[in-house]
Amino acid sequence: MLLSLEGATVRFGGGAALDAVDLAVAEHEIVCVLGPSGSGKSTLLRAVAGLQPTDAGRVLLDGRDQARVPAHRRGVGLMFQDHQLFPQRDVAGNVAFGLRMRGVGRGEQAERVAELLELVGLPGAGRRAVGTLSGGEQQRVALARALAPSPRLLMLDEPLGQLDRTLRERLVVELRDLFGRLGTTVLAVTHDQGEAFALADRVVVMRDGRIAQSGTPLEVWQRPADAFVARFLGFENVARATVTGTVADTPWGRAPVPEGSAQGERTVLVRPSGVRVASGDASGAGEGTGTGDGSGGVLRCLVAGRTFQGAQVSLRLRPEGRAPELEAVCPLRDAPAPGDTVGVSFDAGEIVVLD
Amino acid sequence: MTTTATRGRLRSDAARLGLMAVPVAFFAVFFAYPVVAIVLRGLRGEDGVWRLAEAARTLARPEVRDVLWFTLWQALASTALTLVIALPAAYVFARLRFPGRELLRAVVTVPFVLPTVVAGAAFLAVIGRGGLFDELWGVRLDGTVWAILLAHVFVNFAVVVRTVGGLWAQLDPGQEEAARMLGASRFAAWRTVTLPALGPAIAAAALMIFLFTFTSFGIVQVLGGPGVSTLETEIYRRTADLLDLTTAAVLSLVQFAAVGGVLAVHAWTVRRREATLRLVDPATTARPPRGAGQWLLIAGVLLVTAVLIVLPPAVLVQRSFSAGLGYYRALTEEDGGAFLAAPVEAVGNSLEYALAATAIAVVIGGLAAAALARRDAGRWVRGFDALLMLPLGVSAVTVGFGFLIALDEPPLDLRATWILVPLAQALVGVPFVVRTMLPVLRAVDHRLREAAAVLGASPWRVWREVDLPMVRRALLIAAGFAFAVSLGEFGATVFIARPDNPTLPVAVAKLIGRPGDLNYGQAMALSVILMVVCAVALLVLERLRGDRTGEF
Numbered sequence: 001m002l003l004s005l006e007g008a009t010v011r012f013g014g015g016a017a018l019d020a021v022d023l024a025v026a027e028h029e030i031v032c033v034l035g036p037s038g039s040g041k042s043t044l045l046r047a048v049a050g051l052q053p054t055d056a057g058r059v060l061l062d063g064r065d066q067a068r069v070p071a072h073r074r075g076v077g078l079m080f081q082d083h084q085l086f087p088q089r090d091v092a093g094n095v096a097f098g099l100r101m102r103g104v105g106r107g108e109q110a111e112r113v114a115e116l117l118e119l120v121g122l123p124g125a126g127r128r129a130v131g132t133l134s135g136g137e138q139q140r141v142a143l144a145r146a147l148a149p150s151p152r153l154l155m156l157d158e159p160l161g162q163l164d165r166t167l168r169e170r171l172v173v174e175l176r177d178l179f180g181r182l183g184t185t186v187l188a189v190t191h192d193q194g195e196a197f198a199l200a201d202r203v204v205v206m207r208d209g210r211i212a213q214s215g216t217p218l219e220v221w222q223r224p225a226d227a228f229v230a231r232f233l234g235f236e237n238v239a240r241a242t243v244t245g246t247v248a249d250t251p252w253g254r255a256p257v258p259e260g261s262a263q264g265e266r267t268v269l270v271r272p273s274g275v276r277v278a279s280g281d282a283s284g285a286g287e288g289t290g291t292g293d294g295s296g297g298v299l300r301c302l303v304a305g306r307t308f309q310g311a312q313v314s315l316r317l318r319p320e321g322r323a324p325e326l327e328a329v330c331p332l333r334d335a336p337a338p339g340d341t342v343g344v345s346f347d348a349g350e351i352v353v354l355d
Numbered sequence: 356m357t358t359t360a361t362r363g364r365l366r367s368d369a370a371r372l373g374l375m376a377v378p379v380a381f382f383a384v385f386f387a388y389p390v391v392a393i394v395l396r397g398l399r400g401e402d403g404v405w406r407l408a409e410a411a412r413t414l415a416r417p418e419v420r421d422v423l424w425f426t427l428w429q430a431l432a433s434t435a436l437t438l439v440i441a442l443p444a445a446y447v448f449a450r451l452r453f454p455g456r457e458l459l460r461a462v463v464t465v466p467f468v469l470p471t472v473v474a475g476a477a478f479l480a481v482i483g484r485g486g487l488f489d490e491l492w493g494v495r496l497d498g499t500v501w502a503i504l505l506a507h508v509f510v511n512f513a514v515v516v517r518t519v520g521g522l523w524a525q526l527d528p529g530q531e532e533a534a535r536m537l538g539a540s541r542f543a544a545w546r547t548v549t550l551p552a553l554g555p556a557i558a559a560a561a562l563m564i565f566l567f568t569f570t571s572f573g574i575v576q577v578l579g580g581p582g583v584s585t586l587e588t589e590i591y592r593r594t595a596d597l598l599d600l601t602t603a604a605v606l607s608l609v610q611f612a613a614v615g616g617v618l619a620v621h622a623w624t625v626r627r628r629e630a631t632l633r634l635v636d637p638a639t640t641a642r643p644p645r646g647a648g649q650w651l652l653i654a655g656v657l658l659v660t661a662v663l664i665v666l667p668p669a670v671l672v673q674r675s676f677s678a679g680l681g682y683y684r685a686l687t688e689e690d691g692g693a694f695l696a697a698p699v700e701a702v703g704n705s706l707e708y709a710l711a712a713t714a715i716a717v718v719i720g721g722l723a724a725a726a727l728a729r730r731d732a733g734r735w736v737r738g739f740d741a742l743l744m745l746p747l748g749v750s751a752v753t754v755g756f757g758f759l760i761a762l763d764e765p766p767l768d769l770r771a772t773w774i775l776v777p778l779a780q781a782l783v784g785v786p787f788v789v790r791t792m793l794p795v796l797r798a799v800d801h802r803l804r805e806a807a808a809v810l811g812a813s814p815w816r817v818w819r820e821v822d823l824p825m826v827r828r829a830l831l832i833a834a835g836f837a838f839a840v841s842l843g844e845f846g847a848t849v850f851i852a853r854p855d856n857p858t859l860p861v862a863v864a865k866l867i868g869r870p871g872d873l874n875y876g877q878a879m880a881l882s883v884i885l886m887v888v889c890a891v892a893l894l895v896l897e898r899l900r901g902d903r904t905g906e907f
Contacts, residue, residue, distance in 0.1 A: 070541070080529055084532070
């Protein structure tokens with residue numbers, strides 16, 4: 001393993017910002033740490049970088065304990081959240097900084113700077129002052145600067161955090177291509193799941209200084225480890241339920257669950273796509289796979305709001321009675337209007353029993 | 356359209372002129388006029404004949420050259436020594452969080468507002484004749500340049516801590532971390548990233564200290580001796596003791612030129628400092644010390660503070676009580692010697708003068724700052740900014756003597772009035788008021804005013820609701836500074852304070868200058884009283900002062 005953390009712990013005042021974290025990153029792997037702000041993900045990077053000493057546990061690079069290795073000798077690169085470009089140096093001065101610190105000759109420096117600016121799509125920008133760069137350009141310069149000394153591990157702290165949405169979506173694809181081409185080992189942290197899933201070979205979800213789940217984007221997306229991860233990924237239909245056989249007794253009534261689901265008191269996740277909507281008072285039970293098994297029939301809901309998302313519509317449904325609101329999606333042409341009453345049934349394939 | 360625009364521009368010009376008129380008139384009458392008058396008197400003599408040849412020859416005289424050379428090198432040495440000793444402290448206060456940091460920072464700031472005469476008296480108590488070191492080890496430094504250098508470090512320590520440390524605390528630590536991640540060692544990161552960012556602030560602090568020490572009067576007067584005199588003390592000696600006005604005038608002009616040069620450089624560094632830096636909230640940058648090195652640094656700063664900053668005033672206090680309350684009691688008795696009144700009356704005089712001077716300085720400085728802060732301030736307005744600093748550097752002795760010569764005939768016959776002293780003291784207070792108010796006034800975001808206006812506030816209400824709350828604290832701080840420097844002003848006051856109404860620094864200097872234990876003890880006691888008054892003023896300041904971003 002290129003990087004491994006063993007029980008790494010960092011305490012600030014009373015609480016632990018990093019609580020006995022175990023993590024391993026293999027060479028050429030792109031790992032993305034995902035979590036809300038305050039979950040300890042930046043502290044994780046700083047601990048690996050050597051900017052934050054650990055209170056317990058070990059940080060190993062290439063199997064060697066880094067406890068006594070100062071930050072500048074660890075040979076890792078860090079791209080800061082706010083880029084931290086040096087305002088008193090121009091673009092080339094920024095990119096060349098790491099080479100200068102390693103005593104690389106002037107000619108070689110200039111060559112490498114030109115090569116990197118080319119790579120990040122800013123050819124010939126070397127003489128520009130960093131103050132004149134746009135947000136996206138600053139991000140590229142920061143990336144070039146971090147890559148210049150060829151670090152064995154590149155760490156990115158909210159790499160695209162400050163950029164606008166369209167730019168972010170474009171850059172994340174560029175980054176993945178670039179890292180793939182260069183074979184860079186990357187450990188990135190972000191709070192944006194879209195970014196994490198688009199960039200990473202493996203996603204690590206953090207909560208309160210601990211790792212809540214680790215897996216490929218597909219695994220995490222398909223089977224969130226718990227209610228926290230599910231909610232963090234943007235799923236709203238998460239509730240406690242009693243599972244008996246293939247039926248879960250949820251606040252929204254009885255719903256089918258896949259065979260082999262864990263039994264008893266559980267948390268269930270109903271994906272929006274698993275909420276079948278039939279307009280009007282017509283019973284949707286006919287074609288749905290849902291309400292077999294003698295469940296309580298159709299749940300009547302009021303359409304409280306709708307949001308258009310490209311080809312489909314996201315609905316906010318308020319069930320009759322005291323059940324929590326449900327999130328559903330349906331095709332554009334079938335979309336009911338706010339204020340309509342609809343019947344709802346569930347699709348077993350889109351329901352996950354967690355824990 | 357055009358007429359509206361023209362009228363608008365005219366109105367803004369008129370507003371600026373209105374704001375500038377009073378400060379300009381004040382400086383013309385109470386600064387430029389007396390200074391020019393005394394210099395002309397020196398160069399022309401009372402008969403009105405120019406004595407330029409004699410003046411030129413003055414500069415060639417060896418004793419004058421000695422004074423010039425000594426003034427220059429002691430100022431350079433004082434500046435270098437202060438930087439070397441205070442820069443680590445600036446770092447410690449800016450970046451390390453440890454118990455007692457706030458208290459320690461307040462302590463090191465006290466000397467800056469202490470009157471120079473008190474600083475001199477305090478060092479006299481430690482390294483002077485019969486001082487602490489004399490008693491313990493037989494070491495005396497008074498009359499040597501070492502005493503002066505140490506006292507200069509004592510006074511100017513806070514300039515570095517405030518100017519450099521203030522900026523240091525606001526520098527984003529991420530910048531150094533970024534350098535570390537690119538392979539720079541701790542020191543390399545500091546040298547390549549932090550030092551260049553601090554450069555202009557260090558230059559500004561160095562210039563300030565050079566200015567203060569180049570024109571140092573009170574400290575040199577108290578601690579100096581034969582062969583240890585600066586331009587300022589020499590000007591005083593020539594005018595007050597020898598009545599050699601020609602030499603004094605030449606020396607004044609030399610000092611004027613030197614100070615003008617330093618201020619020009621200062622104005623340039625101020626502009627440099629406005630260059631883009633990554634600044635963050637200073638509350639977020641300090642961290643608990645890590646590793647032996649940082650603890651050692653804190654210990655070193657503590658030691659320096661204890662020996663250099665705390666010990667002299669402490670010994671001063673101890674000496675003042677060495678006869679029980681005897682020296683203090685003696686202060687209340689008319690001794691009929693140097694003074695026409697009991698020395699303790701100087702306390703009342705000083706407070707009255709200082710309050711009047713503060714009021715004048717706040718009005719004049721406030722108006723000047725308001726004019727300078729206007730977004731449409733042009734080039735010559737900014738030039739005025741530099742001019743306002745001149746009183747800090749122009750020989751206070753020259754100003755004081757100029758007051759006596761220039762303001763003694765109608766329509767400006769002020770010689771017999773008490774207002775003369777506050778006017779002279781206010782001249783020194785104004786630069787502090789401007790320097791404190793200006794950054795705050797400039798920092799009031801224009802859009803806040805627009806937001807208030809859009810929400811329905813009239814221009815008056817905008818000022819009342821937006822500007823005043825943000826400026827009020829700065830105004831109080833400015834007043835505190837003006838009060839402290841007025842209280843301690845010595846060079847000009849020594850000329851114009853009447854013998855029956857001396858101020859505290861004048862009384863202290865007189866007592867030190869006279870032989871005998873009783874006079875020495877009384878000088879110590881009076882210094883302690885002056886110190887307490889100043890310290891109280893400073894503590895009030897510290898309470899008001901949340902951010903430490905000002906220049907002083």
